[in-house]
Amino acid sequence: MIWKNWSETVKFEPKNYIEAKTIEEVKEAVLMAKEEGRKLRVAGSGHSFSRVCETKDILLSIDAMTGIVEVHKEQKQITFWAGTTVRRAGELCLEHGLAQENLGDFDLQTLAGATSTGTHGTGINLNGISHQIVAFWVVTADGELLECSKDKNPKIFEAGRVALGLFGVIVKVRLQLVDAYKLKVEKSLVNFFEILPQIPTMLQNHRNLEFFWFPMTKKAMMKKMSVTDEPVDDPQWKNFINQHIIENYALNAVCNLSYRWNLNAKKVNQLMTKFVGNDIRINDYNKILATERMVRFKEMELNVPAEHFEAFFTEVSNMINEKQYPVVFPVEIRWVKADDIWLSPTYQRDAVYLAFHTYWKNHVPAYFYDMQEIAKKYEVRPHWGKMHNLEAAHFEKVYPKWHDFMEIRERLDPDQIFVGPYMSRLIKDHHQPMADRYYNL
Ligand SMILES: Cc1cc2nc3c(=O)[nH]c(=O)nc-3n(C[C@H](O)[C@H](O)[C@H](O)COP(=O)(O)OP(=O)(O)OC[C@H]3O[C@@H](n4cnc5c(N)ncnc54)[C@H](O)[C@@H]3O)c2cc1C
Secondary structure (H helix, E strand, C coil), rough: CEECCCCCCCCCCCCCEEECCCHHHHHHHHHHHHHCCEEEEEEEECCCCCCCCCCHHHHHHCCCCEEEEEECCCCCEEEEECCCCCHHHHHHHHHCEEEECCCCCCCCCEHHHHHHCCCCEEEEECCCCCHHEEEEEEECCCEEEEEEECCCHHHHHHHCCCCCCCEEEEEEEECCCEEEEEEEEEEEEEEEEHHHHHHHHHHHCCCEEEECCCCCCCCCEEEEEEEEEECCCHHHHHHHHHHHHHHHHHHHHHHHHHHHHHCCCHHHHHHHHHHCCCCCEEEHHHHHHCCCCCCCEEEEEEEEEEEHHHHHHHHHHHHHHHHHHCCCCEEEEEEEEEEECCCCCCCCCEEEEEEEEECCCCCCHHHHHHHHHHHCCCCCCECCCCCCCHHHHHHHHHHHCHHHHHHHHHHHHHCCCCCCCHHHHHCCCCCCCEEEEEECC
């Protein structure tokens, strides 16, 4: 079988594809790899843009391991099977009067996949999904099931919430939740350059603040969200028009036309701002935070310390204006609070993420390359699940715990069972730039 990711930019053919339904079956697959001296990578639902799942040998899926293992009502915690999607987890949380503190803007990832790459949403006072985990259970290279939490295997817990499948196969995660809540989202078109100086104050005043800046224009769509007790106000027809027709079908048509006819990107971006109207919706947290993504795209997402936002953005917009890349997708701008997870891009720093997209058919490597070069000046930490061509030599400089992480990895997996071809490029210092194939543009 040929395995493909969501954006169809990563394809590979594993020798064996195994779908485990129980912990025992996961252990069997891992022990088989160990005994036969083979490699094994685990995939979630394939929503990473980078080649993080790549293997030429065994690919394991735990998509069938879904749902609730146990509800811990008093602590407001739930233990889920790690193959549960973020969407299903949200529905199940609500059934128990609970909610995740924050989500990304999309929810079809598995809980294991989402945590393993440091998936995040927006909110300078809110952490990413990995930080919601208070315990996880992982089948390691010797076929053992390890429980990891602050009290049990604490070092593996600290490191293993963002571990890219390198510590083993996560089979269960226990999440710290909050009481169920509703969110009110307000969308509007703003002059982003006028707003820039106010952003630090706005970040404190709005629980979730996010911008979609239209490159080569002054305009951005602003999304502000706050917790509310107001009744649900989210008519299906309005949602259909805004989310399906405008944000997906119209965007798809615009991207496709401008790609085929090589239209002037600046003019198309200017045109797109005309589609952004004011909108207010109120609904359960998960229905507001997660959105439909029906237009396929490629993405690079770069995290720099929050205090460098204005300088970083200014360089980015200057470069885009100068080079006029043929890109008609908005740049998404989000903020995330610092955490304590060793390879989390927000490890010990409040950060801003700028996400650069291109339509999936559009091949503009210079766009991603130039953005990454600018971000390198600001100690960039790229999103692990998105495109970049950085590797160990860079990561050991920007992650203070890089070597501690690698020590644990080597202890848990001395035979390198969980290291596939891309992972090998990423974690070892090859003293030469990652090949194009791995950059995958
Ligand atoms: C349309 C779209 C929207 C997105 N929106 C956001 C967003 O808002 N915020 C954000 O931060 N990211 C976002 N992403 C990126 C996405 O959240 C991450 O790439 C995430 O890791 C994908 O989860 P997955 O289940 O598809 O895992 P995969 O992509 O399949 O795997 C990701 C990594 O997790 C590992 N892994 C998977 N399962 C296990 C397991 N059981 N045990 C151990 N390791 C495992 C894999 O080996 C791999 O290293 C988006 C992606 C897409 C396509």
